[in-house]
Amino acid sequence: MKDFISKRAKTIPPSGIRKFFDLALTMEEVISLGVGEPDFCTPWNICEASIYSIEQGGTAYTSNRGLQPLREAISDSLGKNYGLSYDPDREMIITTGVSEGLDIAVRAVVDPGDEVLVAEPCYVSYSPCVTLAGGIPVPVPCSGKDHFRLNPDVLMERITARSKVLIINFPNNPTGAVMRREHLKAIADIVTDHDLLLISDEVYSELTYESRHTAAATVGDLRERTITLNGFSKAYAMTGWRIGYLCAPEDICNAALKIHQYVMLCAPVMGQVAALEGIRKGEDEKDRMVREYRVRRNVFVDSLNRIGLSCHLPEGAFYAFPSVEKTGMNDVEFAETLLKEEHVAVVPGSVFGEGGKNHVRCAYAVSRKELKEAIVRMERFISSHRG
Amino acid sequence: MDEKDLLILQILEDNSRLSRDEMALMAELEPDEIETRIAALEEGGVIRNYTAVIDWDKAGNGEVAAIIDLKVNPERDYGYDRIADRLSRFRQVKSLRLVTGVYDLQLMVTGRNMQEIARFVSEYIAPMDRIRETATHIIMRTYKEYGHSFMDRETKERIPYSL
Numbered sequence: 001m002k003d004f005i006s007k008r009a010k011t012i013p014p015s016g017i018r019k020f021f022d023l024a025l026t027m028e029e030v031i032s033l034g035v036g037e038p039d040f041c042t043p044w045n046i047c048e049a050s051i052y053s054i055e056q057g058g059t060a061y062t063s064n065r066g067l068q069p070l071r072e073a074i075s076d077s078l079g080k081n082y083g084l085s086y087d088p089d090r091e092m093i094i095t096t097g098v099s100e101g102l103d104i105a106v107r108a109v110v111d112p113g114d115e116v117l118v119a120e121p122c123y124v125s126y127s128p129c130v131t132l133a134g135g136i137p138v139p140v141p142c143s144g145k146d147h148f149r150l151n152p153d154v155l156m157e158r159i160t161a162r163s164k165v166l167i168i169n170f171p172n173n174p175t176g177a178v179m180r181r182e183h184l185k186a187i188a189d190i191v192t193d194h195d196l197l198l199i200s201d202e203v204y205s206e207l208t209y210e211s212r213h214t215a216a217a218t219v220g221d222l223r224e225r226t227i228t229l230n231g232f233s234k235a236y237a238m239t240g241w242r243i244g245y246l247c248a249p250e251d252i253c254n255a256a257l258k259i260h261q262y263v264m265l266c267a268p269v270m271g272q273v274a275a276l277e278g279i280r281k282g283e284d285e286k287d288r289m290v291r292e293y294r295v296r297r298n299v300f301v302d303s304l305n306r307i308g309l310s311c312h313l314p315e316g317a318f319y320a321f322p323s324v325e326k327t328g329m330n331d332v333e334f335a336e337t338l339l340k341e342e343h344v345a346v347v348p349g350s351v352f353g354e355g356g357k358n359h360v361r362c363a364y365a366v367s368r369k370e371l372k373e374a375i376v377r378m379e380r381f382i383s384s385h386r387g
Numbered sequence: 388m389d390e391k392d393l394l395i396l397q398i399l400e401d402n403s404r405l406s407r408d409e410m411a412l413m414a415e416l417e418p419d420e421i422e423t424r425i426a427a428l429e430e431g432g433v434i435r436n437y438t439a440v441i442d443w444d445k446a447g448n449g450e451v452a453a454i455i456d457l458k459v460n461p462e463r464d465y466g467y468d469r470i471a472d473r474l475s476r477f478r479q480v481k482s483l484r485l486v487t488g489v490y491d492l493q494l495m496v497t498g499r500n501m502q503e504i505a506r507f508v509s510e511y512i513a514p515m516d517r518i519r520e521t522a523t524h525i526i527m528r529t530y531k532e533y534g535h536s537f538m539d540r541e542t543k544e545r546i547p548y549s550l
Contacts, residue, residue, distance in 0.1 A: 017548045024547035034548040041543070124550045173550075295398070295413040302412050345547050352550075368402075 012128040016351035020335065024345050031374045033362040034345035036173060038237035038318070042274070043285035046236065049277035050270050062269050064261040066094025066245070070276045074245055077279055082205070082215040084228065086247040093253060093260055094275075096267045098203045098244035100260070101229040103129050105199050105246055106165070108255040109227075110135035114164040119150045120353030121321075123173050123201070127353075130167075138163070141355035144323065147312050148177035148355070152186040159190070165197045168216070171204035174352045174361035175321040176314020181214045188220035197252075198226045203244070204317040206235035206286060209294045211315070217247075224249055227256075232271075234317070235286050236278040241271035293318050296364045300371050304362070307379040318365040321349065325358045327385055335360055337385075342377035388433075391416060395424055396433070403437040442537045444529065451525060452481070452497045453504050455512065456490035458520040467491060470517055479507055490522065501525060 015021075017034070024030050041047075065071065071088035078084040086092050095101035102125060110116060112134030118126045120139045127137035140158050142148045150168060168187075170179040179187070191198050200216035217226040231244030244267075246256055278286075297314065304311040304322045311322035324334040331348035338344050349356030364371060394414050398405065411418040428434045443450055461467050467485050471492065475483050482495040494512075498504040504523070513521050529537055 015550075017550065021546075021548045030547055032545065032547045035545060036549045039545070291394075291397075298412045298415060299409060347548060347550065 008132055008134075012131050016124070017347060020339060020345065020347075023336075023339060027339070027343050030339075030343045030345055031366070031370050031377070032345040033364070033366060033371075033374055034347050035363055035365065036319075037239040037363075037365065038234065038289065039365045039367060040237040040289055042236065042238050042241070043278070043282055045281055045285075046238070046274045046277045050241075050274040053273040054270060058269060058273060060269065062094075062266045062272060064257060064266055065089075065092065066267055067269075067272045067276065070094060070272050070279070071245075073276060073279045078215070078230075078247070082213060083218050084215050084247070086228075087250075090250045091247055091253050093246045093257055094267045094272060095229075095231075095244045095246050095260065096264050097233065097242040098201060098229050098231040099125060100264055100267075101231070101244045101246040102126065102167075102199070102201060103132075104256040104259040104263070105227045105229065105248070106130055106135070106167075107133045107259050108252060109165055109197055109199075111164075113162065115160060115162040117155065117158055117163055117166040117196075118353075119155075119166070119168045121148070121172070121174050121349060121356035121359075122167070122169050122352055124351065126167050126169075135165075136162075139353055139355075140166075141353070142172075142175070142177065143355060144312065144359070148172060148175035148321065149179050149183050150187055152190055155187065155190055159194050159196075163194065163196060165199060166191055167199045167201070169201040169203075170216075171202075171208055171213070171314075171316025172319075173204065173317055174319050174347065174349060174356060175359075176317045176319045178208055178210070178315035179214070179216075180211055181219060184214055184216055184219040188216075188222050191225065192221050196225070198222055199229065200226055201229045203229065203231050204234050205230060207290060207293060207318060208316040209290075209297060213316075227252060232275045232278055235290075236275075236282050237289060238271070238274065238278065241268070241274050243267055243271040243275040293364065296368060296371060299368070300362070300364045300375070303371075303375040304378075307375065308382055309378070318363055320362045320364060321356075321359050322362065323359050327382060329385070331356070331358050331360050338378065338381055341384075342381045344374050344377050344381075392424060392428065395421065396428070399425075399434065399437075440533050440535050442529070442532075444537075450497050450499060451501055451504055452495060452529075453526060454524045455494040455496055455508060456522040456524070457492040457494065457512070457518055458489075459491045460517040460519060461491075462517065470515065473515070474512070477507075477511065479504075490520075 071092050075086055075088040106129045110133040114135045115138050116130040116135045117138050117140050120141055130137040138158050140155050142150050205213040217223040217228050227248040229246055233239040301311050301313055301320050309322035311320050331350050335346050335348040347361040349359035398413055407418045407421050410421045479496050480494050481497055484493045486493050508523055
């Protein structure tokens with residue numbers, strides 16, 4: 001028999017945490033700081049709205065773009081919160097999570113051989129999506145020295161004549177880094193000068209603790225060359241509902257829409273109904289969760305530094321990204337040994353790209369009680385491995 | 388009362404047993420300032436007490452609780468205040484509120500059994516001047532108290548890793 005697996009499928013790497021995943025499943029009493037999703041359940045009014053809609057027979061396809069009232073509500077909210085303006089009927093698609101949004105965005109703009117700059121460390125799907133579209137991912141490392149913000153000089157070094165797209169994600173998974181307006185300004189100039197397109201994944205935009213989120217498309221002249229991706233998973237604790245959205249200038253949006261209608265048709269209607277309830281009436285619950293993350297962040301990051309894992313204060317998302325360099329272990333050894341010895345799950349930073357080496361991602365989206373216990377175990381772990 | 392005070396109250400309402408240092412980190416204040424602010428909130432009567440939320444059914448003490456609605460003729464010059472003051476002095480009365488609707492006052496009363504509650508109502512509450520009508524609702528089961536669910540739900544399975 002022929003080898004039926006495509007070269008492209010072979011090229012993309014398997015998940016970097018499979019081994020950890022399997023190991024953790026065999027263990028008792030694991031405290032997992034490895035999960036990239038809120039520990040809260042979806043606020044109940046959101047669930048009720050969806051349940052009611054199903055009871056009323058709301059189980060059919062929606063239009064390709066998604067429910068009109070949802071797009072309008074998103075457009076209003078983006079305007080009110082970030083000063084973005086996107087036409088809900090021409091410049092927006094409701095996607096099946098930001099994952100799909102990223103995929104169709106990349107496929108809409110990347111031709112074989114195009115170079116796509118990817119600010120790393122970052123979510124694991126960016127480079128594989130580029131590869132699957134025939135593009136060439138070019139990592140642009142963000143370093144701890146810069147608090148994991150994208151450094152304009154480093155970006156400049158990676159730009160070639162074939163560069164077409166830059167993908168960024170701030171607030172960042174896994175580092176919690178935030179790019180404020182002044183930081184984005186320098187990037188915006190480079191993007192414009194080199195005639196690049198920006199894909200900005202802003203799914204953590206509601207989770208910022210020091211300043212209000214700056215949407216990339218509001219900086220300089222970026223709007224006409226930016227695809228903004230966002231979604232409901234993180235802010236509204238709605239990961240399993242799979243609802244995101246893509247906003248872009250009309251021609252780019254139409255190109256993405258063609259791909260969306262063939263591969264997805266539409267995002268799940270139950271999730272869209274839930275998202276509409278969330279954006280209309282979920283503000284208070286969302287704010288309550290954000291307050292809680294902030295409190296946990298303060299306690300957790302302070303504790304990490306106290307036990308000897310140096311960690312900058314992350315300004316957004318729900319991740320701390322401490323360095324494990326002082327332990328003498330690399331990030332993979334650290335994560336593996338910590339899991340085996342103390343049953344605490346963290347994710348090795350190198351999974352998120354070169355820039356993440358010697359760091360581990362700890363999601364503080366777990367209860368305060370678990371966070372406290374995790375710190376006790378990590379402290380014991382560190383002192384038992386100290387020389 | 389400023390935003391930090393409100394934050395401290397929220398933190399305390401959720402868990403009043405945290406150390407000053409922990410609270411300081413959470414509220415982004417110095418431990419000393421937490422101390423002074425809490426003292427002021429106690430002094431000012433904003434913080435009334437520190438208690439625990441207890442599922443008494445589970446504790447199995449066999450006590451019975453009831454909600455009692457009262458129709459009351461308000462008093463000239465005092466309204467409901469004086470009768471509320473008298474009612475609130477009974478140890479059996481755990482909470483007392485003035486409410487809108489058909490009834491005026493709503494009490495929560497506890498006792499060793501139903502008979503004890505019935506006796507308390509008929510001997511002390513109903514005969515009081517100005518009380519026109521009582522309606523006693525024995526509590527059969529408490530599902531949620533002070534924001535805490537008493538239902539033993541299965542905790543949802545969470546995968547150990549997701550990126």
